[in-house]
Amino acid sequence: MTLTACAKREPAGAAALASQMETMEWRAPDCEPADDCTSVTVDREVFSDRPALNEAVRLQLLEQLQGNGETTVAADTSLAQVAQAFIEDAGKVADISSARWQMTGDAKALARRGNLLTVQITSYVYSGGAHGMPVTRWLNWDLSENRRVVLEDVIKSGAEGKFWSLAQAAHQQWLETQNAQQDFRENWPFARSEDFRFTDKGLVLRYGVYTLGPYSMGEVELLIPREQLVEVVREDF
Known part of the structure; x- marks a missing residue:
């Protein structure tokens, strides 16, 4: 060593x-x-x-x-x-x-x-x-x-449903950028992730290989834009 x-x-x-x-x-x-x-x-x-x-x-x-x-x-x-x-x-x-x-x-x-x-x-x-x-x-x-600090710490009480709706919308937008066909969407549905970080653009969720797509696509990141976070993320974050 x-x-x-x-x-x-x-x-x-x-x-x-x-x-x-x-x-x-x-x-x-x-x-x-x-x-x-x-x-x-x-x-x-x-x-x-x-x-x-x-x-x-x-x-x-x-x-x-x-x-x-x-x-x-x-x-x-x-x-x-x-x-x-x-x-x-x-x-x-x-x-x-x-x-x-x-x-x-x-x-x-x-x-x-x-x-x-x-x-x-x-x-x-x-x-x-x-x-x-x-x-x-x-x-x-x-x-x-x-x-x-875990994801639960940053989401406002009672806003969990809204947060994951925004995350799912981000996933749909990502699918559009991938030109994903219907069979891909059925085989690789949306999933939740506890892996996150904040950037100037908003909150990013990260997904490992084989979670939202095949190995060849690598690890995937979904962005929830900053302006959408006001209703779901605690003010101190």
């Missing part, structure tokens, strides 16, 4: 939020050349004096590296343990498969709006087959209250 770090700090005028980048790498032992070896690489932004935030990011990384981002993992599991288990699993099938297994994870601050910080956590796991599995999650964190 190798570890590197570089300092990062918010621009002048913003509330202090210092951080550093860490890179951790693991490779299968006694394997040459390196390009043909099973590997695990994790790049992670570590925030100074924010242990709760760092732990939330670590747990999300663990979940994604071990599955689809929805698998519960033991709090005491380490990234090194996950990496070693992955490398060992690859070694068990080395005699029957020449595919180079690969696992990557990345966690970095994506955006900040006042005290609301959005960390983007991405992962990619390939263990043979036609393609690997990419997963992206957005972790929203209230820097003043030092806690995770």
Whole structure:
């Protein structure tokens, strides 16, 4: 394993939020050349004096590296343990498969709006087959209250139905941009997502591969325009 770090700090005028980048790498032992070896690489932004935030990011990384981002993992599991288990699993099938297994994870601050910080956590796991599995999650964190912000926190009480109606309308608009035929619409219906973030344009919902379309379409984002949020999102957001 190798570890590197570089300092990062918010621009002048913003509330202090210092951080550093860490890179951790693991490779299968006694394997040459390196390009043909099973590997695990994790790049992670570590925030100074924010242990709760760092732990939330670590747990999300663990979940994604071990599955689809929805698998519960033991709090005491380490990234090194996950990496070693992955490398060992690859070694068990080395005699029957020449595919180079690969696992990557990345966690970095994506955006900040006042005290609301959005960390983007991405992962990619390939263990043979036609393609690997990419997963992206957005972790929203209230820097003043030092806690995770979930979608339920930002929607006004009693406005849930209206919110999802707006989301469904955004989905219909997306289908139009894709020139989706009727069979596609029937096979890939609208679904709810808890993965969100705010932008200057509005609120964005993110969907993983295979949720709103086939793998070839990648991960999908739906935008609920800012002007439509007045009735459904709490004023402080």
